[in-house]
Amino acid sequence: GAMSFGKSKARLINKDKNKITFKDVAGVDEAKDEVFELVDFLKNPKKFQKLGARIPKGILMVGAPGTGKTLLAKAIAGEAEAGFFTISGSDFVEMFVGVGASRVRDMFEQARKSTPCLVFIDEIDAVGRHRGHGLGGGNDEREQTLNALLVEMDGFDSQEGVIIVAATNRADVLDPALLRPGRFDRRITVSLPDVRGREAILKVHAKKVKLAKDVDLSVIARGTPGYSGAELANLLNEAALLAAIKNKKRIRMTELEEARDKVRWGRERRSLAMSEEDKTRTAWHEAGHAVLNVLLKHCHPLHKVTIIPRGQSLGSTMSLPKEDVLNHHKLQLLDTICMTMGGRIAEEVYSGDISSGAAGDIQQATKMARAMVTQFGMSAELGMVQYGGDNEYVFLGRDMAQAKDYSEDTAQLIDEEVKRIINAAYDRAKQNITDNQDKVKAVAEALKEHETLDASQVEEIVKTGTFSKPNGGSDNKKGMTGAQASTPASGDVSDKEPPETDSGLGPNSPAPAPA
Ligand code: ADP
Ligand code: ZN
Secondary structure (H helix, E strand, C coil): CEEECCCCCCEEECCCCCCCCHHHCCCCHHHHHHHHHHHHHHHCHHHHHHCCCCCCCEEEEECCCCCCHHHHHHHHHHHHCCEEEEEEHHHHCCCCCCHHHHHHHHHHHHHHHCCCEEEEEECCHHHHECCCCCCCCCCHHHHHHHHHHHHHHHHCCHHHCEEEEEEECCHHHECHHHHCCCCCCEEEECCCCCHHHHHHHHHHHHCCCCECCCCCHHHHHHCCCCCCHHHHHHHHHHHHHHHHHCCCCCECHHHHHHHHHHHHHCCECCCCCCCHHHHHHHHHHHHHHHHHHHHCCCCCCEEEEECCCECCEEEEEEECCCCCCCCCCHHHHHHHHHHHHHHHHHHHHHHCCCCHHHHHHHHHHHHHHHHHHHCCCCCCCCCCCCCCCCCCCCCCHHHHHCCCCCCHHHHHHHHHHHHHHHHHHHHHHHHHHHHCHHHHHHHHHHHHHHCEEEHHHHHHHHHHCCCCCCCCHHHCCCCCCCCEEEEECCCCCCCCCCCCCCCCCCCCCCCCCCC
């Protein structure tokens, strides 16, 4: 039901075509509460006008991709029976100076003709970045576009029945001029859903598919910390596809679990031809992680370990936070870094050689150690000081121009401290693996034979040194698991980046549990 306008590139979804309402949006109750009144503004601007109230013109929605910002904006329009214009900030950014600016003017003109309506500008940061800090100095086109947007925002009157909603996940890079009163002066945060939110979102989307009776969505919600609404919607759809491929009438837990892993870490690549040598090396690598995971007290509990390739990785060790991770603790971070070292060390024990398969582990461990030192105040040496702001290593423009807020001496201290943490974790991991070499070997051998082991199987080997229960493995019924990280394929440095971990270390993210 979308129409395209020649010049502006904005797409209009007419009010009779937009069926989205608030009941389609779940798990983001705070954000929903905040936008409730916007419906009233759109439906009944006169009511506010009479009282002399100033209706907000611009609302900025801030949140990670897939948290439902577009959906929420659509629901506002749907509830208010208003038209819905959508355009992406990147559509404004053109090669030719002046084109973006004329598109902005055109879009506002269109919007005025179709009141009441809501204009949704996705990725506002593409136009709205801080001026004068672009890569290579100024960017005339972008600045002209931004100026046009500011002029239009100032020029229209929200009594006309137009509300502008802009979305971004990087509010910190926006030009302050955009955030002034009368422009995008309302900010609504759309967060990743917590466990109850995830269940609610799953329920909304489960209405569209057929689930088996024994499917318990709360179990899936518990096993997906850090998942966005979009990922949860995708999970159900992937599970439905899997069930159809298997000729099942209904979606079972097995399909949901498989879909969960696929949505986050890419599809299993059972067909990837792996040499015996690669398989054995991967088995040792993962065995190193898995044995440490079981031995170290403060890691998130092991869920399963596998040498079935998935996405970019040849194998993975998955651990499961018991609940949403709201905080990171020092002992947990140190043990996790230590576990991360286990893959490389086990490889070396096995062959006396090492591979590039630990690149992802190294990246993740470094990130964690650096955050401990520069953001979490967990290094006695550096103290409870934040170094480098929290957006030090973000992309483009402003960040590159921004000077470090600490001295060269401090930079050196930070590097030393990060290295000290990692080296200590490495030594501890090496000691543990050396002391338990026979167990690592037994896990590696079991992995080579069965490809996937669940936690109880690894625990048994670590406890008794032998493996007596070859069933279970990948088909376990324990339900969904939490965090997982993976090892990039070894032996091919040229085109395999270490996996991009959004796991970051934000308060809402699941603890990174490296493989
Ligand atoms: P964003 O704009 O924040 O990137 P979207 O609104 O485009 O996210 O989300 C993409 C899809 O994911 C939606 O169309 C919907 O199917 C699903 N989704 C995301 N968030 C939610 C939510 N809170 N409730 C229900 N579904 C959601
Ligand atoms: Zn690894």
